[in-house]
Amino acid sequence: MIATACPSSPHPLPGPGAGPRLPWAGTTIFTVMSTLAARHGAINLGQGFPDFDCDPGLQQRVAEAMQAGHNQYAPMPGVPALREAIAVKVAALYGRAYDPESEITVTAGATQAIMAAVFALAGPGDEVIVLEPAYDCYLPAIELAGATAVRIPLDAARGYAVDWDRVRAAIGPRTRLLMLNFPHNPTGAVLDAADLQALEALLEGTGVVVLSDEVYEHIVFDGAAHASVSRSPALSARSVVVSSFGKTFHATGWKVGWCCAPAPLTAQLRRVHQFMVFAVSTPVQHGLAAWLGDPTPYRFLPAFYQAKRDRFVDGLSASRFRALPARGTYFVLADYSALSDLPEQAFARWLIEHHGVAAIPVSAFYREPVDRRVVRFCFAKQDSTLDAALARLQAA
Ligand SMILES: Cc1ncc(COP(=O)(O)O)c(C=O)c1O
Secondary structure: OOOOOOOOOOOOOOOOOOOOOOOOOOOOHHHHHHHHHHHOOOEEOOOOOOOOOOOHHHHHHHHHHHHOOOOOOOOOOOOHHHHHHHHHHHHHHHOOOOOHHHHEEEEOHHHHHHHHHHHHHOOOOOEEEEEEOOOOOHHHHHHHHOOEEEEEEOEHHHOOEOOHHHHHHHOOOOEEEEEEEOOOOOOOOOOOHHHHHHHHHHHOOOOOEEEEEOOOOOOEOOOOOOOOHHHOHHHHOOEEEEEEHHHHOOOHHHOOEEEEOOHHHHHHHHHHHHHHOOOOOHHHHHHHHHHHOOOHHHHOHHHHHHHHHHHHHHHHOOOOOEEOOOOEOOEEEEEOOOOOOOOHHHHHHHHHHHHOEEOEEHHHHOOOOOOOOEEEEEOOOOHHHHHHHHHHHHHO
């Protein structure tokens, strides 16, 4: 979160006794940078969304669902055909057979799945472990639930790897949830089989539930396989695994995601989900169910994004930015210390204003900003957009 204060109203509404919620939170950094980028006509490599459209075949499936009259409320846990299609996909990829009836819930994007899971599973007196840098909704979810966040930094010197010893040391009698996000936004770090084993070992004998945000599950590079926690029977038995169609099908604006969890955890999560949104867009769910039958779109995703990563990283090598290793997601971090010694937020503004390219300061993913002179670029863009941005970055 950026430290911009919300404008205060001249006529403040009477608030609850505890005062306003999330008093530290201003407008998210993504909105701030996108607004600034629009104002300056900058190329927006800040916010994480593609500048190309989703497949016309998928759009056609959604249109057909609307025309077939699928326009009223969906069942609360999701359209059965979509939950079945998700079950088939997850079993084929990771070998865990979730029961669509009692273990899969369709949500309003991954964001709402995360909110519902945190609200359902953590409350006052509970601790939730979060790895930083962290996606921006994690800490607000924990705070709104009344729980306490225990923040552990990823090891920047080791490619933002997880220090499992630090995680083990942070687990105590109050630890309720461990939030993970791999492939990782913003760093592009991924887990491997050894990480899953380490995680399995350190959680053995604890009551800790893993909330694993795997929205970039299909964007893993260099031939690696995504290390989903659902691959491990021991971990999947204690995990809520969240994903999103937005990232996989270039349709971030549809805000449809899902979560898989053992039946007792799903039952708790649905108690919250039903009052948060009740149900998610019916025609989009039907369209996605029809589309998911063909695995081609997501099988082809790693090569599609790897080519973009390589194009962008190659281009950056002719600039004063230094790209850090990006093993997954559609983000790459770049060190700009050879170019400027401005702090990250000031640098990101300067880059928009003077060179017409928007990026996100990595410090925004920390509760107490850590300034390493690193910004995040999103390469989910047409090649022509990337080339135009690179020309500007090379001139900086
Ligand atoms: C790590 C991570 N989790 C969750 C989300 C939110 O996903 P959705 O748009 O499906 O709510 C994002 C979106 O950028 C993300 O990067």
